[in-house]
Amino acid sequence: MKEKLWQKTSNKLDPIVERYTIGDDYKSDVVFMSYDIMASRVHVKGLAKIGILIEKEAEQLVQGLDELQQKWDAGTIVITPEDEDCHTVIEQYLTDTLGVVGKKIHTGRSRNDQILVAVRLYMKDMLGSIEKKSATLARAVLEFARRHEHVPLPGYSHTQQAMLSSVGHYFCSYLESLLDDCDFIQSVCRHIDKNPLGSAAGFGVALPLDREYTTQELGFSKVQINSLYCQSSRGKYEALYLHALSSLMQTLGKIASDMILFTSREFDFFSVDDRCVTGSSIMPQKRNLDCMELVRGNSAIIRGCHATVMDIASHLTSGYHRDLQLIKKLLIESTTIASESIAVMEIFIGALSPNAERIGKVIQKDIFSADIATALATQEGMAFRDAYRIACARLEETAVDPQENISSKISLGAPGNLAFDRYEKRVSDLCRPSIH
């Protein structure tokens, strides 16, 4: 067993307790290592700036950190359970290679602000990456909507055919939802874009740390000022982040739910090619949308992670508590799931095509009743309520063409007025490489 940072000679932690305490930290910290190294480098430069380290020491430390990053990238350094976490690996490496200078890196910081800043950088990075993936998906959805703009599709309420809609109309609804999610991701990014480095264990330090400098160097837009609040925001910021993922998954989950229903034999509105279809071990005829079911189920997983983070964090008094450590794993799992789900959805959209002929057969006249009532109300000056009561009666004698019906829905955002141009710009903005 390596020596712990906090170890005093008398301390002999029970091995079962120790294993329980470490938990999955050593695995979780794999994703935080590079962020920790990055922040450590800036911390060193900050210490040099205020004269706590001399230039030579800072250079050695930065060089040591660069080396460590290379070795980490090359896979020649790993985090073992004995290391406990990435922070220990970093300090140990610097001490082993630089001797007494290595020990100096921990001046003016704590593992508390180390993990805070690493998680913060990770979340910012991941939000950027997820937004980028969402943008590509949004582009695919927009193109699908354009391509099938005029294909009729029944609109449902209460899972009952309500009024005529179109493939374009449905996919624009998904698109607008996705764009909203991207907006929200940007908001969340702004909210969490605050530097906790320099808060140490939550109570600051007796050093004139230049927190504005490290904020700038790390690319944060603001300092998170109060050092105790840096601690208290743990779980709160993660919950916000997870709400953003959860909202995105809600959108994907709705697409998934619709498509599972619409590809059932009874609906049969869409076909999906073999890229996205799995079979059954005993029913040869089955063409299952497992991947969409998993998107739907995974949206519940992320909701669960979100609720758990709030449960863990919401009952604690001010200051650090070890319970908070458990949040890391939930964060990483959710991020991976969301990221993969977007990718799968994009492939799925590519494998999807509407069965226009079949849809045509399913649409029956009464789907136009509300339209007839509205027409009576507006064209014949009848009160809507009266029109409504006689619309059913007129149904038989009225001929309605689906295409004309769709085109007639000219209110903004209706099937006849999808306003693609309004989305086009937003999608293009998102897809620009320079966004982050």
Place this chain on the structure above:
Amino acid sequence: MKEKLWQKTSNKLDPIVERYTIGDDYKSDVVFMSYDIMASRVHVKGLAKIGILIEKEAEQLVQGLDELQQKWDAGTIVITPEDEDCHTVIEQYLTDTLGVVGKKIHTGRSRNDQILVAVRLYMKDMLGSIEKKSATLARAVLEFARRHEHVPLPGYSHTQQAMLSSVGHYFCSYLESLLDDCDFIQSVCRHIDKNPLGSAAGFGVALPLDREYTTQELGFSKVQINSLYCQSSRGKYEALYLHALSSLMQTLGKIASDMILFTSREFDFFSVDDRCVTGSSIMPQKRNLDCMELVRGNSAIIRGCHATVMDIASHLTSGYHRDLQLIKKLLIESTTIASESIAVMEIFIGALSPNAERIGKVIQKDIFSADIATALATQEGMAFRDAYRIACARLEETAVDPQENISSKISLGAPGNLAFDRYEKRVSDLCRPSIH
């Protein structure tokens, strides 16, 4: 039983089923009535603008709506279970008083977009109101922090004394958390500030509704374009709203948790005057912080409402489903709880005072160990790790003055550098009456 808007002659709903279906809607809709009237007025003007209503009809309808609002305010109109919801009351009132003209108001809309727009207006209004209340609370917290800036208070991690903090430091952490919450409330407000009116039942209408006009008239900053997305955002926007309340309650809950601990006899760091203290029915000596316990418990209630809204909304296919109706009650309850909790917290802060003398006695030398280690590291050039290992030994021989210790913590946001000026502006901005 009054006639339902959707009633056809043959339909005889079972009374138990009917009661179940109505549920608490007629109660919930009390809070939405005025918003529904407001949106109805704009809908009428919009119909007039595009020539669906002649000027005379529009005037009659607007006047009818004004009358209804007056009667509603005066309490002479109520929503009964037979009415089912506020939408029915409005249409019924207009039909009863205006005859055939009254029936025309439902042209180009559905109860679906009526409730969407009413809830949206409600949420915007409530966010403004909650933000205003939070601003007043923030002011109280800031003043408390200033007043007791230099009163020492142990800082905790793992519920163990860690390093010295101060009353000012703690309350600035609450303040920054509150200000963050207010920022987030503003973000949420921006996200939901989109007009769903004109989406009808989710599929638009065959009328050139001027949705930009109604958007402007209703004070929304944007149109929510796709009519199906207007439906799909139900539950999603409410979840976002509830996350904002939940985050705020997390902040209040942390203050509550801290104060419950810090007013226990064993800590005894703060006194609370009789305004906020309740007794026990069998233990005469008890001074209980019931109100803080309820803030803490109510934060769980709001988390529960939040999770439930996501549960309800996240599994539904596109289009309206009746399940969504259940969200209204959760929204209203959460809003009331959050609003009252802020008010109670403000009163509580006014009833609170730190017991400086008692705190002084509790602080023991070892709370300064980390500082001694840091001092050794920075002043004597010792490596932090080595300093750490000998700090305990030096403890006895070192005299530390709490005030000096606090003042020495000069890193930004630490007890010796609370940076009040950075908060002052934000609080003032929030408290300005013109914010909404």
Place this chain on the structure above:
Amino acid sequence: MKEKLWQKTSNKLDPIVERYTIGDDYKSDVVFMSYDIMASRVHVKGLAKIGILIEKEAEQLVQGLDELQQKWDAGTIVITPEDEDCHTVIEQYLTDTLGVVGKKIHTGRSRNDQILVAVRLYMKDMLGSIEKKSATLARAVLEFARRHEHVPLPGYSHTQQAMLSSVGHYFCSYLESLLDDCDFIQSVCRHIDKNPLGSAAGFGVALPLDREYTTQELGFSKVQINSLYCQSSRGKYEALYLHALSSLMQTLGKIASDMILFTSREFDFFSVDDRCVTGSSIMPQKRNLDCMELVRGNSAIIRGCHATVMDIASHLTSGYHRDLQLIKKLLIESTTIASESIAVMEIFIGALSPNAERIGKVIQKDIFSADIATALATQEGMAFRDAYRIACARLEETAVDPQENISSKISLGAPGNLAFDRYEKRVSDLCRPSIH
């Protein structure tokens, strides 16, 4: 404002804080009043039994409690916000009518064990009532299954037609689920059937309370021994109770989900008569299953209440905390919802009929592929995997009769072997009036 039980002269609670503290208790306690009176009566008799009250006093108190119960039943006594809770009303009533004797009832108890015992009695009562309602529903489901035993219905997996099932098969699955839920309700009833009366504020009293006697008198099967555990089980027992309701709602929710899907026009497997169908305000043709959508949505509400109770209760240290008070409302709401949902489901089953002809048309040959594969495997001695690979090819040349297919599924619990007799006894046992 009436005087509080715990009020000392100096205490002047802020009115906003007071209102917040009382919350909805005075409303919730309406359901607990009779249980509190019942337990108070037994408490009095217990005190008399150990000589703390003389016989005369006990008689007066019991008589006073009887009078109060009559007035309560008659509606001439109510709980006002000023009363705070039902406990105060009881003690106040006895003191007002009996003078000094009235004050003696609080000897040896606390509001803490008063509410514990009242809630416990309430939960037992409600579980009995819900079980009875579930039994009636189970009977209706069983009869429906019998009546339509041989009506074919496609079985689904992944929302895709998988193999042939039957109406009888589906409804037996609901039935077995319901019977399981009833079993679980009985288990929960056994688990919570423990008397907390006599635990006082959680620390017992210096009186030889005969807790076995009050246990017997109140109809509990066991004493909940440790007085502190009586407190600690608060929230825990309620969570257990809510899990039982939640499980039941899961069953109802599944029926609801199936029926919403199966009554969509695209499926059209069942018809529902007008008793359970609502219409749309703008779409005359709609026949909506609002009541089933609300069953589905309400199952989320109960899940939410369940999670909230666990959130509230799981972070508290031993002993009473005011947060626990919030559980009462969640309990009552969930109970009402579950109870009404069962009633609605029973009416719904009565309004339901399968569309056998339509179902017949939907069933296509490939639903028999797995059966053909199995037949090849068992009759022609082919390995299943090989059979599976050629079943599709044989499909065209094979004639399958749905009725014969159903009858051929003779494994226990399959469509051809529903084993009604095994359910019959369980349903009959449940429906017996003597069960509780």
Place this chain on the structure above:
Amino acid sequence: MKEKLWQKTSNKLDPIVERYTIGDDYKSDVVFMSYDIMASRVHVKGLAKIGILIEKEAEQLVQGLDELQQKWDAGTIVITPEDEDCHTVIEQYLTDTLGVVGKKIHTGRSRNDQILVAVRLYMKDMLGSIEKKSATLARAVLEFARRHEHVPLPGYSHTQQAMLSSVGHYFCSYLESLLDDCDFIQSVCRHIDKNPLGSAAGFGVALPLDREYTTQELGFSKVQINSLYCQSSRGKYEALYLHALSSLMQTLGKIASDMILFTSREFDFFSVDDRCVTGSSIMPQKRNLDCMELVRGNSAIIRGCHATVMDIASHLTSGYHRDLQLIKKLLIESTTIASESIAVMEIFIGALSPNAERIGKVIQKDIFSADIATALATQEGMAFRDAYRIACARLEETAVDPQENISSKISLGAPGNLAFDRYEKRVSDLCRPSIH
């Protein structure tokens, strides 16, 4: 890539979709492999019993399964992502080693009932194992309670000293809670102790499978009859199982919460030796109960898994959906956490000792006020309410001895009447090796 069981030639699943679809199944299935082999063996014997397999084939298959189990135990067989799940590994192994006979094992079953039965056996096994561990912990708690029966400890309500309790009293409350949890575990075990094998894909098979025989051979106490219900209970049974774990974790979490509070310097009621104490990286004096904080946090993790399972399972229509696959991982993680948490708690109890002297100093007279009021009420015949109002005044003049006070609390389950004998038997019964 190996060939999938369901693979048809044309099918080319996108590799990203495939990876997403497999997810962590191949990892989760490690815990189910042996149960799957066990059930496969019984399935083979069942097929032989009804003549579907000839004796020779059955022998070969059973022998093949035995070999596979040995190789699995020896680690020479693993599940790769390409295998997808344990079911594929089994069938593949048998086919590879036995040829055409191997392919016959899948007759009359589906991967659906394979995983159902494997998970069911796993849950039964784990409940037994967790109960056994809980029994050992209960024994440790009981002994701790006995050893420190008379050590006074303040009882709290509202986190305020309320009345005198004792270490024995507290630990008996934990004990009774644990015993309740064990009872509940047994109930859950009874509820889920039903054999789903033979339900195939949810719709049974056209074979006279002897389900009573396999039920007996697998050690289940009942058949889960309806084959569709076997599917529908997925998620429902797991939720029940997780509620049991959650309830247990609530008990452990309460011990943890109490101990974290009681070992804070301000309380200082208990000492914990070095086996269970960790330090800080920058605060040398810290003695942190990380392991108890993690027990507390992990109780939230299990609540989260529980809620997620209900979220996933509660919205699905009848029949299998791929979403359900995600439940496996939640189940396994929760089981591991619960199991480890019990072990850690047992070690912790061993490392714990009360600081009797310190506790003595903290107890102040007013903790006896309720007792004085009760004494006045019972000994001087004063009405409790009057006694209550004067108890404070008498406080100074009354001498109370903590030991006598504890001994005076003679109501059953109070500090002076802990009734160890009532627990002793239950603990002994639990600890008996033969229980499962």
